[in-house]
Amino acid sequence: xxxxxxxxxxxxxxxxxxxxxxxLIGASIGMMIGAIPGFGPSAGIAILLPLTFSMSPISAVMxxxxxxxxAMFGGTITAILLNTPGDSTTVASxxxxxxxxxxxxxxxxxxxxxxASFVGGTIGVIxxxxxxxxxxxxxxxxxxxxxxxxCVMGLLTLVALMSGNWILGLISALxxxxxxxxxxxxxxxxxxxxxxxxxxxxxxxxIPVAIGLFGIGELFYAFYNGAHKSGSGGIIxxxxxxxxxxxxxxxxxxxxxxxRNSILGFVIGIIPGAGAxxxxxxxxxxxxxxxxxxxxxxxxxxxxxxxxxxANNAAxxxxxxxxxTLGIPGSASTAVLLAAFLMxxxxxxxxxxxxxxxxxxxxxxSMYLGNMALLVLSVFAIPLFxxxxxxxxxxxxxxxxxxxxxxxxxxxASIVExxxxxxxGIVGFxxxxxxxxxxxxxxxxxxxxxxxxxxxxxxxxxxxxxxIFFIRQASVYILVFFAAIILGGAFLNSQRRRDKLKExxx
Amino acid sequence: xRLFFYAFMLLAAIVYTYMAFFDLSFLTNRGRMGPGxxxxxxxxxxxxxxVAAIIKEARLGKLLEKEPxxxxxxxxxxxxxxxxxxxxxxxxxxxxxxxxxxGAALLYFNSKHLLMNGAITLAAPLTIYVLFGQVLNASLxxxxxx
Numbered sequence: 001x002x003x004x005x006x007x008x009x010x011x012x013x014x015x016x017x018x019x020x021x022x023x024l025i026g027a028s029i030g031m032m033i034g035a036i037p038g039f040g041p042s043a044g045i046a047i048l049l050p051l052t053f054s055m056s057p058i059s060a061v062m063x064x065x066x067x068x069x070x071a072m073f074g075g076t077i078t079a080i081l082l083n084t085p086g087d088s089t090t091v092a093s094x095x096x097x098x099x100x101x102x103x104x105x106x107x108x109x110x111x112x113x114x115x116a117s118f119v120g121g122t123i124g125v126i127x128x129x130x131x132x133x134x135x136x137x138x139x140x141x142x143x144x145x146x147x148x149x150x151c152v153m154g155l156l157t158l159v160a161l162m163s164g165n166w167i168l169g170l171i172s173a174l175x176x177x178x179x180x181x182x183x184x185x186x187x188x189x190x191x192x193x194x195x196x197x198x199x200x201x202x203x204x205x206x207i208p209v210a211i212g213l214f215g216i217g218e219l220f221y222a223f224y225n226g227a228h229k230s231g232s233g234g235i236i237x238x239x240x241x242x243x244x245x246x247x248x249x250x251x252x253x254x255x256x257x258x259x260r261n262s263i264l265g266f267v268i269g270i271i272p273g274a275g276a277x278x279x280x281x282x283x284x285x286x287x288x289x290x291x292x293x294x295x296x297x298x299x300x301x302x303x304x305x306x307x308x309x310x311a312n313n314a315a316x317x318x319x320x321x322x323x324x325t326l327g328i329p330g331s332a333s334t335a336v337l338l339a340a341f342l343m344x345x346x347x348x349x350x351x352x353x354x355x356x357x358x359x360x361x362x363x364x365x366s367m368y369l370g371n372m373a374l375l376v377l378s379v380f381a382i383p384l385f386x387x388x389x390x391x392x393x394x395x396x397x398x399x400x401x402x403x404x405x406x407x408x409x410x411x412x413a414s415i416v417e418x419x420x421x422x423x424x425g426i427v428g429f430x431x432x433x434x435x436x437x438x439x440x441x442x443x444x445x446x447x448x449x450x451x452x453x454x455x456x457x458x459x460x461x462x463x464x465x466x467x468i469f470f471i472r473q474a475s476v477y478i479l480v481f482f483a484a485i486i487l488g489g490a491f492l493n494s495q496r497r498r499d500k501l502k503e504x505x506x
Numbered sequence: 507x508r509l510f511f512y513a514f515m516l517l518a519a520i521v522y523t524y525m526a527f528f529d530l531s532f533l534t535n536r537g538r539m540g541p542g543x544x545x546x547x548x549x550x551x552x553x554x555x556x557v558a559a560i561i562k563e564a565r566l567g568k569l570l571e572k573e574p575x576x577x578x579x580x581x582x583x584x585x586x587x588x589x590x591x592x593x594x595x596x597x598x599x600x601x602x603x604x605x606x607x608x609g610a611a612l613l614y615f616n617s618k619h620l621l622m623n624g625a626i627t628l629a630a631p632l633t634i635y636v637l638f639g640q641v642l643n644a645s646l647x648x649x650x651x652x
Contacts, residue, residue, distance in 0.1 A: 174548055177548045181544060220584060403634065
């Protein structure tokens, strides 16, 4: 009961006209920023932090949290409409989101994405309210071995992306891994593949490669296919769009997808460093292996969009758990939020909820309100986004290219990254033409360095022994979960094959 | 084009693998994984996979097959304009490069609507400048002379 009393107290603090106004402004700005390629939630919060200097701490943090959620919402809009993920967390949403838009279902895809984000965010906040202290105790025991296993689980998603032509999929993933090795080796300080360029010492970042391969590559490919010659739209078939709202079948298909992937996303999101990217990939992989028709994934399957969306939004709530209870940021965005907390003299950690209950519960309550506000805002904003994309492609394409280029430049003010993006665009165009998988490149680029670093840390701890994975309790649990998913997937696959064989015989 | 792309990828993979083997150590002095540990595996596999893919494509007769023409010319023009835009950003900065790029692209792809092109060429860079430079306070390329 104490929890509900605290929550009511938090709501009484959050629901004031001025706080609600800041919440709405934050959610709207966050959504707009998230929709700009290159501007993820962390960049959005960092850029808008100065706007909150004159506010009270609770109003300011409520606004920043709303920006965070809004950017998570907004990032998917371009992933669906332009095949351009603004952040690594929305890469998995392009797999089925963009094909849905191409099939004339952009409206239903955006509405379902908003619903999935709402459900994911809300379930995440409910779980924070009820279980934050317990979860923080469990994840405190996670170290490099567990983190490595989680990366490997994320990498398993690559297998799903290779189902079309495995050798081209494997080459794509290896290219991603190779790009991930560029930069200074953190253990020895040795430079790898930098060719003496100062700009490459920090490595090749995800944003220019993802925007290039997906966004710019798609743009070139659309021109190659003559999309710019049609009167309106181009890559997305609006003329086939019979309705804006999702069908009853969409909702029925996704009734379990949203809650189960929200819970999965929340659990993964709690683990510091794992974050929403791995959560969204695992959700996609899980949903595909549970589906009766896995071959439909990647071709515009609604569950393939809803699963990663529920997971990445729940993970963004999950990332708040280590931040609030341990003072450890679980992602880049929560690291910026931590900086904001410290700026107002609030020190997140085990004592935050005792020493500043108004602040902690006010923030948690504002997350409920923020999710509701975002759902309403999304439904109003979606027609506007769809309207913008309806402009003739030959006019839209140069403007998208300018926004992508400047978005990439502004992240680190680096012209080298801008050229990496343009080069990745050309490579992405040819990859798409020849049947390679740009998604595998991007995922391998994100997960490869994480896996390498955590494996090396693990072996440093264990003095070179792999037994560590079987000694630590948390690792064993992950391995068991791992085995259950693989064996369960294999069992479901064989059953599906048997059923199909039976159907064919009949 | 397929042959050219595969040849380019193979060359890049060979250079990567060569550097992984000759510039980076496999193990450190203390016997731990060195900076070249993973790159050697990645490079080696990449070369093998590319060779396998090339052989497979050659056997299917796809390697030298002429690609359907599509709108390659238009795509090539856009690629050329995009690269020129990148260079112009470095040299002249955002304020000059963006209207030049938008104007040139619209003039080529949307040549029938000159008035509209002119309006977009002026309005779009200005709007983007306000959004990025003023509202978001994000850095924009200045160019060499400003």
